Amino acid sequence: MISLITQAFFSIAENTSLVVLEFVCLHFPLVLGAYFTISLMKIPDLSIEAAYVCGSITGVRMLVMTNDWPLLPAAIVCFGASIVGGLLVGFTSSMLTSKARFPHLLSSILTAGIFHGVNQFFLGTSNVSITSRRNLIGLLNYLRRYPELPSLLIATGLLLLAGYFFLRTKLGTSLAVYGNNPRFFENYGISTRFVFISGVMISNGLAGLGGFFDAQASGFVDVNMGAMKALFCINSIILGKTIVGSDKPYSIWVPIVGSLSYFVIIQLLLKVNFNLKYFTMVNSLIVAIILIVKYRQSRMRSQLLGV
Numbered sequence: 252m253i254s255l256i257t258q259a260f261f262s263i264a265e266n267t268s269l270v271v272l273e274f275v276c277l278h279f280p281l282v283l284g285a286y287f288t289i290s291l292m293k294i295p296d297l298s299i300e301a302a303y304v305c306g307s308i309t310g311v312r313m314l315v316m317t318n319d320w321p322l323l324p325a326a327i328v329c330f331g332a333s334i335v336g337g338l339l340v341g342f343t344s345s346m347l348t349s350k351a352r353f354p355h356l357l358s359s360i361l362t363a364g365i366f367h368g369v370n371q372f373f374l375g376t377s378n379v380s381i382t383s384r385r386n387l388i389g390l391l392n393y394l395r396r397y398p399e400l401p402s403l404l405i406a407t408g409l410l411l412l413a414g415y416f417f418l419r420t421k422l423g424t425s426l427a428v429y430g431n432n433p434r435f436f437e438n439y440g441i442s443t444r445f446v447f448i449s450g451v452m453i454s455n456g457l458a459g460l461g462g463f464f465d466a467q468a469s470g471f472v473d474v475n476m477g478a479m480k481a482l483f484c485i486n487s488i489i490l491g492k493t494i495v496g497s498d499k500p501y502s503i504w505v506p507i508v509g510s511l512s513y514f515v516i517i518q519l520l521l522k523v524n525f526n527l528k529y530f531t532m533v534n535s536l537i538v539a540i541i542l543i544v545k546y547r548q549s550r551m552r553s554q555l556l557g558v
Contacts, residue, residue, distance in 0.1 A: 267518050269397050274514045275507065276403035277464050278483075282506040283414055284337075284457030285484035290492065291501055292450050293430035298359035299458040299484065300477035301366040302340035306459020307466040307476065308374050309336030314384050326387050330460060337459020340366055341452035348451075349444045355451075370474050378473035381466065388467045399468050406464075407507075410457075415503045426450045427501045479531060486534055487513045489541050 281303060288296035310333030317325035340362060347358035371377070391401040417423040425446045428435055436443045458480075466472040491509025495502050516537070520530065 269400065271511065271514045271518055273397055273400045273403060275510050276400070276407040277468055278461060278487075278510055279407050279410060279507060280457045280464065281461030281480060282484055282487050282510045283410060284454040284461070285481070286488055286491075286506040287426055287450055287457075288454040289484060290488050290505065291426040291430050292447070294451075295356045296344070296359055296451065296454060297356065297481050298340055298344040298362045298451070298455060300480045301359075301363040301370070302337035302455035302458040303462035303465075303477040303480050304370050304472075304474060305336040305340050305366055305462070306333040306456075307336075307462030307472045308370050309333055309459070310463030311379065311381055311384075311466055311472045312373065314381065314387070318384060322387075322390065325385070329387060330463065333459045333463035334456040335459070337456040337462070338452050340459070341455030342448070344455070345448040345451040349447060367474065374472065374474060377475070378471055380471045382470040386467055386470075388464060403464070411503060411507065418501055418503060422446070422449060423501075479534075482531070482534055482538075483513070486538050489538055493541055 281299065284302075285296065285299050288294050288299070310329050313329045313332040314325075317328050320328070343365065344355070344358045344362035347353050347361060348355045351358075353361070386399070388402040388406070389398040391398075391405075418427075425436070425441075429443070429446050429450065433443060433447075436446060462477065465476060487509035488505060489509070490512040491505035491507070494508050494512060495505050517527070517530070520527070520533070525533075
């Protein structure tokens with residue numbers, strides 16, 4: 252009897268951990284991109300939601316066009332197209348800020364409104380099923396119940412390495428410097444506009460890649476699939492900085508630890524039969540409670556995020 256209970260417990264724990272791991276890998280590009288702008292650059296970048304949708308649509312469009320192509324070229328084109336879709340959104344919002352002199356919060360809201368119509372136009376309808384198309388992240392289906400997990404683990408590992416080395420480049424370090432003092436670059440003859448535009452475009456490009464991952468895993472693309480993704484990213488970053496430590500200027504572990512904590516909380520709520528239609532409320536309360544309890548000084552709160 253004890254043996255059966257123990258076996259059942261480990262089976263549930265294993266399945267839960269695999270579900271959490273798959274969701275973390277699926278959303279890692281989005282959270283990593285948001286970490287660059289919201290945490291390092293300290294700007295309220297809501298355009299990641301539009302980039303998330305635009306990247307999924309451009310990737311799906313290329314998926315349809317490359318249906319008869321060999322696997323490797325098709326994958327490169329589709330993933331590249333999803334990143335380009337996100338880059339386009341990031342370029343639009345950053346240019347509205349740098350050229351039109353709008354506050355970036357307003358620029359990102361305007362960009363989201365513009366691309367809601369653009370995405371609707373290119374998609375042709377509110378949502379499209381792609382279950383009959385090739386699943387580029389489910390081809391290494393060594394785990395029958397989690398066919399996307401092996402490919403997602405590889406992609407997450409590559410993104411972790413890329414993010415680790417990027418944060419040690421001059422441009423990566425400049426994003427953190429921009430968040431602390433945007434006028435720093437003017438004293439050394441460096442283009443502040445270049446750092447700002449590059450950071451926003453990279454962030455939105457990663458969000459676009461995350462949108463395509465989501466479309467492939469769910470089997471459809473929807474013009475409203477980016478809703479509440481900014482709140483999810485803010486929650487994940489706050490959890491990550493709280494666990495990893497906010498005293499460090501930057502750490503590649505913040506987005507992955509934060510998203511891992513976020514999905515562990517979701518699984519715990521599911522275990523106690525919590526109705527997830529109220530989770531947005533809980534999500535917001537978690538952010539508020541952490542900011543009040545952990546970061547009581549207003550100056551520390553302002554340094555935590557660019558919101």
